[in-house]
Amino acid sequence: MAQNALACAQGRGYTRRMANVSLALGSQSYNVHVANGSLDSVGFLVSRTRLTGRVALITDSHVCGLYADRVQRSLEDAGYEVTLHVFEEGEAQKHLRTVETLVNEMVAAGHDRSSFVVALGGGVVGDMAGFIASVYYRGIPFVQIPTTVMAQVDSSVGGKTAVDIAAGKNLIGAFHQPRLVVADPTSLSTLSPRVIREGMAEMVKHAAIRKPAMLGELRALADEIDLGFTLATINRLPQIIADNIAIKARVVEADERETKGVRAYLNFGHTLGHGIEASVPYGSLLHGEVVSLGMRGALYLSRKHCGLSAAAEREVLDTLKALELPLTLPEGVQTADVLARAQSDKKFRNGQIRFVLLSDLGNPVLSDAVTQEDLREATALLRTGY
Ligand SMILES: NC(=O)c1ccc[n+]([C@@H]2O[C@H](COP(=O)([O-])OP(=O)(O)OC[C@H]3O[C@@H](n4cnc5c(N)ncnc54)[C@H](O)[C@@H]3O)[C@@H](O)[C@H]2O)c1
Structure with missing residues (x-):
């Protein structure tokens, strides 16, 4: 039901309201652009970062069928040459074998150190595509386009990239900040209520550690997950998501590499x-x-x-x-x-x-x-x- 309301909002009804969050990390600084409908503006937004070169668009098998066309078209309309690289969805794929397969594909497609990666999907795509960007030709830029609540409010921001190994989750990874994050709340329309709810657990965490006043707002949102978000809520979503990103952004700015004890609060x-x-x-x-x-x-x-x-x-x-x-x-x-x-x-x-x-x-x-x-x-x- 929630999906239907958001789906109806895709393309009509909502206000194209946007909210931006900046991460001040010296030469690694970047913007997070949150706006309903922004999937169609990815090409323009990327071009404003002055990123040039060919694009390796990495996504999973599920998100590919939903949003890859729109993002690819937007990038191509802005003049970028794009190759698409898709892996099977799910945490079970977030490992080194998938990395090797994708990297081999990128090499075969002619990508070199002048290319950049665009990660389209949930936290699994963002973590793994970000990791690839951190090591491909010893590091190329990347852009995050998060499509789950979890990825929009948490994993796409902060520069932690990783894959899982048998010994544990996220044990191999690198800090590699994206050049840009583009979050389109209407892309959440296709998520199941269960996946929306679990992503909201990270919003509760943000409220608990930094902004208790948000707890009431989250309870109000909870009432709408099954019944369908009202248009008023859909119009507020960019700001709610940006508020969460801002909480994470300020913590990351204070302790980018988790060495000062501040970033640990996010745990x-x-x-x-x-x-x-x-x-x-x-x-x-x-x-x-x-x-x-x-x-x-x-x-x-x-x-x-x-x-x-x-x-x-x-x-x-x-x-x-x-x-x-x-x-x-x-x-x-x-x-x-x-x-x-x-x-x-x-x-x-x-x-x-x-x-x-x-x-x-x-x-x-x-x-x-x-x-x-x-x-x-x-x-x-x-x-x-x-
Ligand atoms: N880097 C960080 O700071 C950080 C922080 C938190 C979590 N993570 C990582 O994030 C991962 C979890 O991310 P997740 O919860 O987004 O899981 P996920 O990426 O596996 O996505 C969940 C499911 O939703 C599908 N999906 C994604 N977007 C969709 C959409 N718009 N509509 C329909 N289906 C969609 C995916 O294909 C997948 O099946 C974990 O690997 C975790 O370790 C990283």
Whole structure:
């Protein structure tokens, strides 16, 4: 239903309102352009960045049939020569073998260091195409065109690129900032409500760590996911998405390479979340769904160690509940597995747990106080209803 309302909005009805966010990263600075209908302006927007050369347009098999034509046409209308490179959709493809296949295709298509990559799709496409751009001919520019909520509000911004290996997710990667990000909220029209909801878990995270006032807005949006977004909401989406990007942008500007402890705030809910993600059958819970569970655990630990109020905890949990995100572990998950996997998470340095907690809504802290026993308690809590 939500898709239908947004789909109707594609091409008519909505105001072509746009919102821009700039990332100030010295010579790596770039703009994020958020506007309904902007898929058709990609060529013009790219040409304004002064990127020249041929384009390797990388997308997945699902997004290809939905949006690749429009983006390719827009780039060609702006004078770019484009070759299209498509891989099978899904996280399972985000690995080095796919990278090698795509790179071989790009070489065969004659791309050299004067070319650039355009990544069209969700976080899987953005992470992998960005990684390719970071290593192809020792690094070429790339542009992100995110088409999931997750990718629009989170993964397309900040320059983290990666692929998965057998030992774990995102273990091989590079920091490589895009030259431009173009997000078209109407492209979310074709997502299932479940994928919209899981992407919104990252918006709840942003609200919890930086902008608690947004929680009410997210609860209001939740009411519309099944019934269909109203035109008024569709017109507001660019600003809502840009507000989220701005939260991430300011954190990235303060700590681009995650060395100062600030970027780690974006991991709120993720340490326990990653432990859960690795302990459930592959693909049974989406990333945003495990982040929801991880946030419930982190809120509990924030109350225990940082004096977070019960009312603040409740407000975040009520928002996750309104979004129908999971707050209870599925049957069969072993606590020992969650703990072991959580501890192999990158947020654990030299065996020391560095956990993102909240002293208040909007006030994250990096805590060393969380013990194994705490994690066990938090996991036990996740077996109870909310
Ligand atoms: N780099 C970062 O900072 C960062 C941050 C968060 C997550 N990530 C990564 O992002 C990935 C998850 O991203 P995701 O949730 O976007 O998953 P995804 O890219 O797998 O997309 C989910 C599904 O939706 C489909 N899809 C994409 N856009 C669509 C559209 N507009 N309409 C219909 N279907 C569409 C895809 O084909 C796929 O089947 C993970 O690999 C995660 O590690 C990276």
